[in-house]
Amino acid sequence: MKTLKILYGLGLTGMMIFNQSCTNLDSTVYDRADASNFPATESDLNAVIGSSYGTLRSFVDDPFVLQETTTDEVVVPTRGPDWYDDGRWQQLARHQFTPVIPSNINGAWEAFYRSIANVNINIGTLKESNVANKENTIAELRGIRALNYYYLVDLFGRVPILTENSPAGNPRQSPRDSVFYFIEKELKEAIPLMRNENSVAMYGRMSRGAGHALLAHVYLNAGVFTGTPRWAQAAAEADSVINSKLYSLSPNFLDNFAVNNDRNGSRAENIFVIPYDKTFATGNTFQLRTLHYALQQKYGLANSPWNGYCTYADFYSTFSDQDARKKMWLAGPQTGPDGRVIQYDDRVDGQRHDVNFTPEINALERALAYQGVRFQKFEIQANNLITSQDNDFPIFRYASVLMTKAEALFRQGKVAEALPYINQIRKRAGVADFTASDMTLDNLLKEYGREFAFEGRRRTDLIRFQSFTQKAWQFKPVTDPKYNLMPIPATQRNSNPLLEQNPGY
Structure with a gap:
């Protein structure tokens, strides 16, 4: 591609x-x-x-x-x-x-x-x-x-x-x-x-499946946009994608975000993506936004990373050790080719520290450079001598359609019907199925977070769950x-x- x-x-x-x-x-x-x-x-x-x-x-x-x-x-x-x-x-x-x-x-x-x-x-x-x-x-x-x-x-x-x-x-x-x-x-x-196909020719283009996925998300947020929920219509649009039989979950969650996610089979799940190429379609610089400056040599990067984006300790704690999606994070001591922990001199306290990514961040205004767990959901392209990476960015995945279906059913009181859709996602992650008692708004929102972190939708989800301004973190x-x-x-x-x-x- x-x-x-x-x-x-x-x-x-x-x-x-x-x-x-x-x-x-x-x-x-x-x-x-x-x-x-x-x-x-x-x-x-x-x-x-x-x-x-x-x-x-x-x-x-x-x-x-x-x-x-x-x-x-x-x-x-x-x-x-x-x-x-x-x-x-x-x-x-x-x-x-x-x-x-x-x-x-x-x-x-x-x-x-x-x-x-x-x-x-x-x-x-x-x-x-x-x-x-x-x-x-x-x-x-x-x-x-x-x-x-x-x-x-x-x-x-x-x-x-x-x-x-x-x-x-x-x-x-x-x-x-x-x-x-x-x-x-x-x-x-x-x-x-729209063309009703999931093919190489339609990769990264607005196929019929992508159109239905978009409309499903529009209906999912109709209550926010208009004051009138449209849960049944959201479920119906999700069904249009599911019943097409053109899409399925990738066996490996992180394959959807790999450097070669345009050709590793992830097209089965990635319904609509924004294609990036480090030379011809630039812009994916997530590796620079999140990695510590001292990791340039470890990954063979042409440019020093910027040491910026990380996650909150409370959000990181929602991932169990059994959850395969926890591998999207870069946490703990970072070692070099010699197996020794990489060190650096911090410009905040003037001390020498290990590059040991900790969940805790002591201050928003003067954080130490090692604080905050980092993102590696989008595979870091090692030995890349160009600023941008080749990973394509998913806008709609089959997983998001399944979650839309599950939430839309749950919001209509159809808890038993919702469980098979959300549990497909949890099975892929290697965690226990939700039961009816697990199906709460709070648990649904956490599942959205675990599945779609760093995919450009968290604010929308928080607002729909009345948690963006109403809750503190x-x-x-x-x-x-x-x-x-x-x-x-x-x-x-x-x-x-x-x-x-x-x-x-």
């Missing part, structure tokens, strides 16, 4: 050239061609869809930061001179964000709307073209656009809805429930036209309910005076 990653990496550049030609009439040969003549070939079509899929690679940057570092799952302590960054990591951890800071809020808004703008241009281009099977590709693009709006309605609530038919000028926001209904309508119309007290939504960034309101701020900000 290397060709696909190159396509997504280079397609963005190719389509940027084409898109620019809309205003610079002498920039490319396409400007002097009839719009119906482009795209005319499969190569042209791939350039169109490649550019839109390529825009999703920014998800692991600012959107991921908002979805994870505001939760009980990921914390980024300031360590001496590192990871202060105008106080943003402390503000995110403590729920002290404003319309101005941290800048990740504006970064996420812009990332999603850049992707939407690209999709809208490409849908408009395809509608005017004579290329064969364009309806299938337009359906894919509508799925990408719906995915962006799913994150926007989740993070910001009221947002402008922009399509290929939107007029020029500053748009107004739509109510949160209207954005939900737009997403629902888009997916219901597009899913039947280390460094964060119970916070104002206004923080269940991000503020509309001041930068955006300065550019568009029609945007109204979310309540409380």
Whole structure:
């Protein structure tokens, strides 16, 4: 699937050239061609869809930061001179964000709307073209656009809805429930036209299974978005994926996140991924974000790691030693090639310490460099002389469909029916089945945490379980309910005076 990653990496550049030609009439040969003549070939079509899929690679940057570092799952302590960054990591951890800071809020808004703008241009281009099977590709693009709006309605609530038919000028926001209904309508119309296959050709693309998985998650969070739960519809969309028989759990949990997860059989579980390639589709830098500086030589990395992302002790403690998923963590003493524990000089206390990752973090403002268990869920690409890694990032896995089905049934009081779905996941993890008495909201939320840590969804799950602002954890007290939504960034309101701020900000 290397060709696909190159396509997504280079397609963005190719389509940027084409898109620019809309205003610079002498920039490319396409400007002097009839719009119906482009795209005319499969190569042209791939350039169109490649550019839109390529825009999703920014998800692991600012959107991921908002979805994870505001939760009980990921914390980024300031360590001496590192990871202060105008106080943003402390503000995110403590729920002290404003319309101005941290800048990740504006970064996420812009990332999603850049992707939407690209999709809208490409849908408009395809509608005017004579290329064969364009309806299938337009359906894919509508799925990408719906995915962006799913994150926007989740993070910001009221947002402008922009399509290929939107007029020029500053748009107004739509109510949160209207954005939900737009997403629902888009997916219901597009899913039947999406390709119903789990193949190499559709890897990393919006297949019918991916469309159903997305709609299942939209319905799963309908109560948050509209005030009216849609548990039965969430279960039905999950059934559409399950009954297709195109997907299954990977035997090895961590295979889904391996360096070669595009070709190790994980396609069976990974319904929709964002493809990354260390050369052609860059952006996956998780190894640098989490590893200690002193581990550069151990892993043969070209660049020194940044020693940032880690987890809270309480979250780490939810994993039993029997749970195979506990291997996603890097804990305890770290040894070098000679078998000796690696040491370093700490810039906070001036002392020499072992690199011995401990669950305890003594302070958010002045943590010692060894404190905090680290993430290795995404396999660290050893002897990698390039900043980025090759691991693809799963957005929807078959496991998330099973959990959606289990939760949707449980929320309807169908506990016995829910058990087989959640227990498929627990069996793979090597832990005991849940019984009916184990099926509580608290245990469901913990299971979400164990299965989907570091996959960019924890904030969404906490809000649905009324635990994001309502519960306290280390460094964060119970916070104002206004923080269940991000503020509309001041930068955006300065550019568009029609945007109204979310309540409380």
